[in-house]
Amino acid sequence: MTHPVSARRRQLLQGTALGMAALATGCASVGGSTKPRVVVVGGGWGGLGTVRALVEGGKVQVTLVEPNEAFMSCPLSAHYITGWQPASDFQRSYAAIDRLDNVRRVRERVLEIDRVKSEVVTGSQRLGYDFLVLSPGIEYMEEAIAGYAQARDQLPVGFRAFEQAAVKREVDAFLTTGGHFIISAPKPPYRCPPAPYERAFLIAEQMKKRGTKGKIILLDANAGPMPGPIAKPILGAMKSLYSAEIEYMPNVDIKAVDMGKRALQTSEGDIPFQHANLVLPMRANGLVRQAGLGERWAAVKLPSFQSQADAKVYIIGDAQGSPLPKSGHVAFNAGKQVGEEILDRVAGKTVAAAPGPVDLPLGICWANVTHNTAININVASTVEAGQAPKLKFSVDPEHNTRSGAGAMSWGTGMWKAMLG
Ligand SMILES: Cc1cc2nc3c(=O)[nH]c(=O)nc-3n(C[C@H](O)[C@H](O)[C@H](O)COP(=O)(O)OP(=O)(O)OC[C@H]3O[C@@H](n4cnc5c(N)ncnc54)[C@H](O)[C@@H]3O)c2cc1C
Missing domain, CATH: 3.50.50.60 (FAD/NAD(P)-binding domain)
Incomplete structure (x- = not known):
């Protein structure tokens, strides 16, 4: 307590x-x-x-x-x-x-x-x-992938305010022309770890709706979706809804990008792509x-x-x-x-x-699986003098419409508290 x-x-x-x-x-x-x-x-x-x-x-x-x-x-x-x-x-x-x-x-x-x-x-x-x-x-650790700095304008990360429009252009082009769309997830710590999976899901949902020919290749630097407690519902949703649209590759280290060949050099060999959203490692x-x-x-x-x-x-x-x-x-x-x-x-x-232990600010995160459904992730933390903080996750066992609606009303409430 x-x-x-x-x-x-x-x-x-x-x-x-x-x-x-x-x-x-x-x-x-x-x-x-x-x-x-x-x-x-x-x-x-x-x-x-x-x-x-x-x-x-x-x-x-x-x-x-x-x-x-x-x-x-x-x-x-x-x-x-x-x-x-x-x-x-x-x-x-x-x-x-x-x-x-x-x-x-x-x-x-x-x-x-x-x-x-x-x-x-x-x-x-x-x-x-x-x-x-x-x-x-945060800022992006561009040096983590050789050639990224030169390709920055063509490979927007979109994890900071107002950078999303450039990612949207990549997504729109992919949904129109198809091909390979690569999304990567780096090793934590980084901003909002569930976000790369969420992007893959919502793009895959649009692929189904629009009949886009091609696939999303989700390259994960980790052995499974991060943080660990979300792995089961994320992998479950990927399998049940998007097995035709998303190819998931865990434990992949991206070493370099070659925009001339439009290929990534990775620990699993070269992977060609037409469009990409590389989520880079991050620092303050x-x-x-x-x-x-x-x-x-x-x-x-x-x-x-x-x-x-x-x-x-x-x-x-x-x-x-x-x-x-x-x-x-x-x-x-x-x-x-x-x-x-x-x-x-x-x-x-x-x-x-x-x-005794004192509460730290609560974490509330949402990973949408479709436009209307999401997985809710809450993280309660405490700290005691001289000790590392203790984190307790509570995660929806699977995506659901209640959390889909909850995500949007949470956002609306937070923006009102900030700027209403
Ligand atoms: C795709 C995605 C989904 C997410 N989903 C969730 C979620 O469901 N729930 C959740 O709680 N969090 C979520 N997050 C995480 C959340 O966005 C961040 O944790 C939050 O923005 C961190 O707040 P901050 O104040 O540290 O940084 P920011 O909100 O990024 O604010 C930093 C500000 O500093 C300004 N700035 C930068 N440099 C300077 C400078 N030199 N001088 C002056 N100003 C400067 C920037 O312009 C910016 O406005 C998500 C993030 C992403 C990318």
Whole structure:
């Protein structure tokens, strides 16, 4: 059983002293305000959770730095990529954020984090902070497949906002002309492990509907679908619904791509293709390494998500390196938790650490098998001082319409919480 005290509060004893020390040197005036300054980098799932929590009470001045003019969801975007729904179903504007008091949105890319000066550097300004929350997501490890960097424009991954349109073009071309469509799944950790299987399923469903001649070759770097608890329902759905459309090849290592020959060089020999969606191995956004906050992933303390290197900095979402699932649900709720902790630190609150395990943000993920059915994957996690977190999966035994409807209403509810 987990202790009812929220995870963030366990860290307050150690967090408060550092927080107040930081504030003693900070609180520079922003537009005449002397409120503590919180800079949030990334207006995706984690960053928006943070902003939503920070605005409560109007105690801090928040700057959200995000280069995109709008939000596009990766969750559920397979319905757009495979032609079932328009892109607009998965996009939202930042208007609701712009209406919030004490929040300024800067539409720029962060180029550098200067932790010595406590400043975030964009192309046109330096933004000082008392607290920094990073939720910049992931980047692709292009060097993992020789020749990929040169072929990048023809082989979009589409695991980041607004990249989906390029994948949709590949899928549309395949559904029209047929041939071999390769989808790959890398070794974890990567963003939303069920997603490559979901894409394969929804493309296969369209193949049946449109009579596309050809096949999807699903190259998995793993021995079976990841994470392990989803393997049975995923393989079951593949066999019962798509045995004619999907050829599944586990334990395949992709070494190189040759766009001249349109072939992949793999541990199982050369595989020719007409169209492809290679899902590359991933690491944290480069800002994490530039700022000295981690290598492949940011090193954080749990349950607080505070950087191991800097008490003023929190890293949430897919960029952080805990074993929690790389899920938008986790990212949004970690953002809310971190926002609340910062407000507590600003208020100088101290709360006694609770004994025993504490809850970490819940993971909720959906793998659609058809446009109307899905497999629901929930991951509950706890952590105890000095120990690795414990994860407990609960997964639908097979795809069903209840989870199909649940996926869409979950998405709608989350986008409303972020941007409604
Ligand atoms: C196909 C697919 C299906 C998915 N399905 C699910 C699901 O069912 N359930 C679920 O919970 N999760 C799902 N996910 C995972 C979910 O999308 C991620 O876990 C979530 O987006 C992580 O949030 P984040 O804040 O870390 O990153 P993001 O949401 O990617 O946000 C990062 C933001 O940072 C911005 N940024 C990047 N660099 C900079 C910079 N230098 N300066 C300023 N801003 C910057 C980006 O523009 C972006 O807006 C899915 C993902 C994919 C790809």
